[in-house]
Amino acid sequence: MKMSEIKALPNKELVERYKAEVVRLQKMKFQHAVTQLDQPHTLGETRKTIARMLTELNARRAEAEAQAYLKQMSEEN
Numbered sequence: 328m329k330m331s332e333i334k335a336l337p338n339k340e341l342v343e344r345y346k347a348e349v350v351r352l353q354k355m356k357f358q359h360a361v362t363q364l365d366q367p368h369t370l371g372e373t374r375k376t377i378a379r380m381l382t383e384l385n386a387r388r389a390e391a392e393a394q395a396y397l398k399q400m401s402e403e404n
Contacts (some may be wrong), residue, residue, distance in 0.1 A: 328376050333383050345380040348373060 333341065352373045358364060 328379065330379055330383070333379055338384075338387060341380060341384060345377065345384065348377050348380065352377060 328344075336344065352370070355364065355370055355373065359367065359370065364370070
């Protein structure tokens with residue numbers, strides 16, 4: 328999943344997809360430990376997708392916190 332696709336997702340769907348990717352990675356790791364995966368490079372791709380999703384979620388959280396802080400500061404003045 329590309330970063331542009333991730334940025335286009337709404338928060339709720341992004342969180343749901345993040346959780347699904349974490350479960351998928353865990354299952355692939357277990358399967359890889361038992362038997363060889365047909366495409367072992369998918370482990371790395373999934374890890375990178377999860378990292379991209381976390382990066383976007385953290386950026387959105389930081390933006391929301393900044394907006395809330397600015398709103399609070401403007402209300403105090």
